[in-house]
Amino acid sequence: MxxxxxxxxxxxxxxxxxxxxxxxxxxxxxxxxxxxxxxxxxxxxxxxxxxxxxxxxxxxxxxxxxxxETPARYVARIRMSRARQWIAKDNTKLSVVARRLGYDSEASFSRAFKRIIALDVISHSGIEPDSQH
Structure with a gap:
């Protein structure tokens, strides 16, 4: 490899x-x-x-x-990838992850995480996004 x-x-x-x-x-x-x-x-x-x-x-x-992809999209994806690692491997609390990545609140981080991770999964799976959401 x-x-x-x-x-x-x-x-x-x-x-x-x-x-x-x-x-x-x-x-x-x-x-x-x-x-x-x-x-x-x-x-x-x-x-x-x-x-x-x-x-x-x-x-x-x-x-x-x-x-x-755009610079903003790339930065967001890298941040969420790092967040996923901290959450899964280190069992880091969402509030700590949000603060580390510069989010004002856990809620704003959580919304961004869900949006970006969902888009990442969709873009790599060939699944059409659900416009009914």
């Missing part, structure tokens, strides 16, 4: 978007590293663009084209 991953990174395997493409792009890779190291930081488009260098609009377009 490690050999396959190495080949994919080295040769690209036609990946023009997604995580591998983003890591191969040095400027976007620096942004991803910053997000993963500090998912609780208030990551505005301006703050992320400063890491990469270009204007806000250039950054947002380059990021979305390379990664395959």
């Amino acid at each position: 490690a050999c396959e991953c190495t080949k994919r990174v080295e040769y690209g395997c036609g990946d023009s978007t997604g995580w591998i493409a983003a890591v191969r792009c040095l400027c976007v890779g620096k942004v991803l590293a910053a997000i993963h190291l500090n998912p609780d930081q208030d990551w505005s488009i301006e703050a992320l663009a400063k890491i990469m260098g270009p204007s806000r609009s250039s950054f947002a377009e380059k990021f979305a084209t390379t990664v395959g």
Whole structure:
């Protein structure tokens, strides 16, 4: 498996978007590293663009084209992934997770968690979202 991953990174395997493409792009890779190291930081488009260098609009377009999703969506997904780990593996209370990730309340975190995790499951399963919700 490690050999396959190495080949994919080295040769690209036609990946023009997604995580591998983003890591191969040095400027976007620096942004991803910053997000993963500090998912609780208030990551505005301006703050992320400063890491990469270009204007806000250039950054947002380059990021979305390379990664395959908007910077805000990516940050939210990474935060919720971290939250899921803390809750499942460390049995961390929701109020603590919410505070660690910069949410004002447990309720606002809980709503965001449900929305983002549901969207993540739907996007990876091919299930059509229920518009009746």
